[in-house]
Amino acid sequence: MKKKFRVAALVLAVLFVISMTTACGQNGDAGAAGDEVVVGVLAPLTGPVAQFGTAVQAGIELYVEQFNAQGGLQIRLEYFDEEGQAAQGVAGYFDLVDRGVHAIIGAVTSGVTMAVVPLAYEDNMPMITASSTHENVTVDAETGQVFTNMFRSCFIDPFQGEKMAEFAHEVVGAQRVAVLYNNEVDYSIGLTRAFEAKAAELGLEVVAVETFQTGQVNFQGQLTNIAAQSPDALFIPAYYQDVALIGPQSEAVGLDAVLLGADGWATILDFMSDSSSIEGAFFLTGFSSDVDTPMVQEFIADFTYKNGFAPNMFAAQAFDAAMILVTAIERALADGIEPGDAGFSDAVIANMAATDITGVTGHIVFDQFNNPQKTAVILQIADGRETFFGYF
Amino acid sequence: MIFVNQLIIGLQMGSIYALVALGYSMVYGIVKLLNFAHGDIIMVGGYIALFALTSAHMPPVVAAVVTVLGCTALAVVIEKLAYTPLRSAPRLSLLITAIGVSILLQNVAQLLFTADGHSFPAHMLLPAGSLTIGGFQVAYTALITILASVASMVALTILVQKTKLGKAMRAVSEDTGAAQLMGIHVNHIITFTFAVGAALAGVGALLYSVQFPLIMPTIGVMLGLRAFVAAVLGGIGSIPGAMIGGYVIGLLEVLVVAANLSSWMDGVVFLILILVFMVRPTGIMGRPMLEKV
Numbered sequence: 001m002k003k004k005f006r007v008a009a010l011v012l013a014v015l016f017v018i019s020m021t022t023a024c025g026q027n028g029d030a031g032a033a034g035d036e037v038v039v040g041v042l043a044p045l046t047g048p049v050a051q052f053g054t055a056v057q058a059g060i061e062l063y064v065e066q067f068n069a070q071g072g073l074q075i076r077l078e079y080f081d082e083e084g085q086a087a088q089g090v091a092g093y094f095d096l097v098d099r100g101v102h103a104i105i106g107a108v109t110s111g112v113t114m115a116v117v118p119l120a121y122e123d124n125m126p127m128i129t130a131s132s133t134h135e136n137v138t139v140d141a142e143t144g145q146v147f148t149n150m151f152r153s154c155f156i157d158p159f160q161g162e163k164m165a166e167f168a169h170e171v172v173g174a175q176r177v178a179v180l181y182n183n184e185v186d187y188s189i190g191l192t193r194a195f196e197a198k199a200a201e202l203g204l205e206v207v208a209v210e211t212f213q214t215g216q217v218n219f220q221g222q223l224t225n226i227a228a229q230s231p232d233a234l235f236i237p238a239y240y241q242d243v244a245l246i247g248p249q250s251e252a253v254g255l256d257a258v259l260l261g262a263d264g265w266a267t268i269l270d271f272m273s274d275s276s277s278i279e280g281a282f283f284l285t286g287f288s289s290d291v292d293t294p295m296v297q298e299f300i301a302d303f304t305y306k307n308g309f310a311p312n313m314f315a316a317q318a319f320d321a322a323m324i325l326v327t328a329i330e331r332a333l334a335d336g337i338e339p340g341d342a343g344f345s346d347a348v349i350a351n352m353a354a355t356d357i358t359g360v361t362g363h364i365v366f367d368q369f370n371n372p373q374k375t376a377v378i379l380q381i382a383d384g385r386e387t388f389f390g391y392f
Numbered sequence: 393m394i395f396v397n398q399l400i401i402g403l404q405m406g407s408i409y410a411l412v413a414l415g416y417s418m419v420y421g422i423v424k425l426l427n428f429a430h431g432d433i434i435m436v437g438g439y440i441a442l443f444a445l446t447s448a449h450m451p452p453v454v455a456a457v458v459t460v461l462g463c464t465a466l467a468v469v470i471e472k473l474a475y476t477p478l479r480s481a482p483r484l485s486l487l488i489t490a491i492g493v494s495i496l497l498q499n500v501a502q503l504l505f506t507a508d509g510h511s512f513p514a515h516m517l518l519p520a521g522s523l524t525i526g527g528f529q530v531a532y533t534a535l536i537t538i539l540a541s542v543a544s545m546v547a548l549t550i551l552v553q554k555t556k557l558g559k560a561m562r563a564v565s566e567d568t569g570a571a572q573l574m575g576i577h578v579n580h581i582i583t584f585t586f587a588v589g590a591a592l593a594g595v596g597a598l599l600y601s602v603q604f605p606l607i608m609p610t611i612g613v614m615l616g617l618r619a620f621v622a623a624v625l626g627g628i629g630s631i632p633g634a635m636i637g638g639y640v641i642g643l644l645e646v647l648v649v650a651a652n653l654s655s656w657m658d659g660v661v662f663l664i665l666i667l668v669f670m671v672r673p674t675g676i677m678g679r680p681m682l683e684k685v
Binding site: 183210211212213215217218220221222224225228241244245248251252253270271272273274 | 512613614
C-alpha cells in the first residue's frame, strides 16, 4: 500500500512539473508572436449536452479558419471540455487562463456560463457565449450589476415572449390570445411572463392561461378550456416533445386558433408523422437555412462542405459569436494595443460593446445589458414543411 | 357542452388507466406483488406497434396482434427470469426486483431507440375525425378506446368467472397452498395471470399510442403510477375495482383541469392514494382483510 502511494506521488509530481513547464511555454509563445491572439473555447464536447457543444465548436472553427486564411492576424483556439457541468466549467476557466488565452467563447449552457462569469468579470476577461439564454448570464441576479465583460449572440428568454406577443398583435391581427405553458421549466415560465406583459401593453386580451407539467401527455382538458374562450391565437412556449402531442389534441378538441411558438419548437417536424394539426403555425427561431441572403447561403454551403451536415441554430450563433469577438480584437489591435498590454482586455470589451455588424443570424447591436438587439426569424409550418416566413 | 366534452376525455383516459390497472390488480391478487414494471410493458408495446407499422409495414390488424403477443411474451420472460426464482423470497425482494426490471426496461429502450421521442403513425391504425352523437362530437379514437377497454374487461370477467382457468386463478389467489393440494399447477396459473395482464397492457399500449403519438422510453412511468393509484383506489386484487378506479382517476383529472387547477394534477392524484391508505386501505371494492392464523 505504502509503496503504491509513493509511486503515485512521484507520478503526480512529475506530471505537475511537466504541466507547469508547458503552461509557461505557451504563455511565452503567445507574448512573443505579435500577430497571434489566443481564444479559449469553453464547451461541452462530451456528455449529455455534447450535441450543442460540438455544434458550437463547428461554428467557431469555420469562422476562425476562414479568418486565418485571409492572412495577417492569426487566431489560435484553445479548447476545454466542460461536459455541461458548472464545476468543470470553473476548472476549465482557470485552465484556459493558465494557457494564456486573451478572450473566451463559452460556455454553452446557461448553468455553466453563470458559474464562470463572476470569475471572468473579476479578471476583466472578454467573453461571449453563443447559446446561454438565461437573463442572469450578463446581469448578476442578486446585485443587478451588469457583467460588462460578458456578451452573447443568442436571444434571451423574455425577448422571445415579447416578440411573439408583438407578432400576434401586428401580423396575426389577434385580439384575444391564450397561453399553454409548462410551469416546471424556467424557459417556459420566462417566455410566458414576457408574453403576458407585452400583450397587456399592446392591449391584447389574454383570455386563458393554462399550465402543464413535464412528462404530461394529456392536454385535452386544458385545450378544451382554451377552446371555450375561442382565442384568435394560442402561444405555446414549450419544447417539441410537448408540441408534438399538443398539436393533434388541439385539433381533436376543435380548437380554432393560430398556434404560436418559440425556438423550443425547432425540429418539431421530425417528431410528427402527420403535421396537419399544426399547419399554419408560426414560431420564432434564431436562425433559418431558408434565409436567402448571399452571406447565409455561403455560410451554409461552407459549413456543409466542411462538416458533411447542415448548420443548426447553435452553429450559426457560434459563427456570429466568433465574428463579434474577432472583429473587436482586430479593432483593438488597429488602435495599436497589443495582446500583452494592460489595456488590451478593456479595448476588446469596449469594441465588443460597440458591435454593429451583420452576422448569419441577423444584424447585431448590443443593449446596455450586453444582449443582442437583433431581428428574429419567423418560420411557418406550410405544406408540412418549415418555411421562412420573414424577419420580425 | 364543455362539460360533456371534458367527460368524454376523462372516460377515454380512464379507459386506458383501467386497462393498465387491471394488470396491476390481477398480478397482485395472485402473487401479492406490486409489479412496477407493468407500466414499462406498455412502453415496449408502443415501440413494438411503432416498428411493426413503420419498419415491417404490417397491416394494422396484424400489427395490433403482434403488439399484444409481444407484450405477453415479454411479461412471461420477465416472470420466468426475474420473479419465479424469488417465489419463496420475502415480498420486499420481489418488489425491489420489479422496480429493477422497470429501470432495466427503460434503459434498454433508451439504448436501443435513444431518449428522443419517436412519432407514432396514429392514422395508420385508426382513422382521425369524429362522430356526432346527439349533438356532441366524439372523436373516433375516444369512442374506440372506450369500447375496446369495455370489451377487454367483459372478456376478462368471463375468463375469470366462467372458465376452468379462471376458477383455478381464483383458487390460487385465495389460498396458494390449498390450490396446489387440489391439483392446480400453481406455477402455470401464475404465468398465465402475468400473460393476461400483459395482453391487456398490449391493448392499452395500442390505445395509448394512438391518443398520444410520441413514443419515449419514459412514457410508462407516469401512466403506470396513475394506474397503480387507480388499482389501489378500486381495491387492489379486485377486477371491477380496477375498472372503477381507472374511470374515477381519469374523470378526476379532467375535473381538476376544468376547475383551473391543472398545476395540482399530480398532487390531487397522489393525495387520493394517501387518503385511500389512511381511510380505507382495501379500496372501494376490496374486502376487509382477514388476518390468517
